[in-house]
Amino acid sequence: MKARVLSGVQPSGNLHIGNYLGALKNWVRIQHDYESIFCIVDLHAITVYQKPEELRAKILEIAALFIASGIDPKHSALVVQSMVHGHAELSWLLTCVTPVGWLERMTQYKAKTQAIETIGDGLLQYPVLMAADILLYQAAIVPVGEDQSQHLELTRDIAQRFNSLYGATFVMPATNLPAVGARIMGLDEPEKKMSKSAAGAGHAVALLDPPEVIRKKIMRATTDSQPGVDFETMGAGVENLLAIFQAFSGWSDDQMKPHFTGMRYGDLKKQVAEMVVSQLEPLQARYREITADPAYLAGVLREGAERVTPIADSTVRLVKERMGLYTP
Numbered sequence: 630m631k632a633r634v635l636s637g638v639q640p641s642g643n644l645h646i647g648n649y650l651g652a653l654k655n656w657v658r659i660q661h662d663y664e665s666i667f668c669i670v671d672l673h674a675i676t677v678y679q680k681p682e683e684l685r686a687k688i689l690e691i692a693a694l695f696i697a698s699g700i701d702p703k704h705s706a707l708v709v710q711s712m713v714h715g716h717a718e719l720s721w722l723l724t725c726v727t728p729v730g731w732l733e734r735m736t737q738y739k740a741k742t743q744a745i746e747t748i749g750d751g752l753l754q755y756p757v758l759m760a761a762d763i764l765l766y767q768a769a770i771v772p773v774g775e776d777q778s779q780h781l782e783l784t785r786d787i788a789q790r791f792n793s794l795y796g797a798t799f800v801m802p803a804t805n806l807p808a809v810g811a812r813i814m815g816l817d818e819p820e821k822k823m824s825k826s827a828a829g830a831g832h833a834v835a836l837l838d839p840p841e842v843i844r845k846k847i848m849r850a851t852t853d854s855q856p857g858v859d860f861e862t863m864g865a866g867v868e869n870l871l872a873i874f875q876a877f878s879g880w881s882d883d884q885m886k887p888h889f890t891g892m893r894y895g896d897l898k899k900q901v902a903e904m905v906v907s908q909l910e911p912l913q914a915r916y917r918e919i920t921a922d923p924a925y926l927a928g929v930l931r932e933g934a935e936r937v938t939p940i941a942d943s944t945v946r947l948v949k950e951r952m953g954l955y956t957p
């Protein structure tokens with residue numbers, strides 16, 4: 630039996646090239662080597678308020694973007710998290726073995742709650758639900774961007790704690806980061822991670838941005854005051870543009886260095902923009918085809934949930950038995 634891969638994306642905000650290079654592109658690359666499950670984690674999205682109609686539309690948009698990026702729904706299960714009850718159920722069972730201190734230490738929790746007065750309990754529980762997503766399917770490999778590493782360490786800690794309290798139950802999931810593109814930075818602020826929720830119009834390139842918008846955003850990206858590319862002394866903005874180019878093109882370091890050394894920033898940006906446009910145009914064309922047939926997408930999501938529900942149910946049952954709940 631093939632080992633299992635699981636990962637997920639929140640249906641909040643617009644998917645951007647950081648999500649694509651850090652996660653989706655890697656999923657597409659490894660999907661056929663494993664039994665693969667890719668989730669649209671709507672229960673995570675509602676840890677902050679979402680307008681209901683927008684959320685519903687976003688879930689379908691993300692599902693279509695998974696397929697447009699190259700996820701093969703005949704092989705990989707595409708799952709809307711809330712359609713499979715085991716996610717929420719296992720999350721509660723794991724909550725009961727998770728010390729609050731572990732959750733309060735999470736950097737994303739601290740960052741997200743900094744500006745809020747009333748902090749929803751869901752934000753604190755968020756990483757437990759994520760652990761449940763992974764452990765529910767006994768996933769061995771979790772391909773993500775670097776910002777999820779801490780959540781994955783916590784997942785292993787929760788799994789270990791459960792195993793030591795109740796006996797060996799969970800597989801320890803390994804974090805799988807892409808070699809290039811694990812942390813794409815904001816175009817306008819290259820010290821900050823590119824994020825779906827950042828406000829600036831020039832911050833992120835969305836996967837569905839039209840070519841002229843992509844070009845404009847990249848041409849305006851923050852660089853530094855050097856005359857051209859110097860791999861030894863470059864600032865974060867130039868490094869980020871080169872990472873975007875390398876991750877999209879698949880070029881090796883040996884190809885990158887001679888090609889870009891000494892290049893003026895205007896020319897660098899033009900080449901990055903054309904690389905991004907040429908890679909996203911076919912993805913956008915596939916997206917338009919997929920969304921033209923809503924029944925197809927609904928079928929893929931129904932079938933995905935049906936395929937994984939037996940796995941989820943058997944894990945929940947095992948966990949309940951181990952914990953001593955009544956399981957006739």
Ligand code: TYM
Nearest residue numbers: 636637638639647648651652670759773774811812813823
């Ligand atoms: P989310 O929705 O924030 O991001 C989806 C994926 O994109 C990656 N990513 C990035 N990679 C590189 N550079 C960036 N700037 C960048 N921004 C985001 C993320 O690392 C992620 O892989 N908690 C998760 C969703 C989740 C999940 C899971 C993931 C829920 N359950 C189980 C894996 C397994 C999240 O909010 O991702």
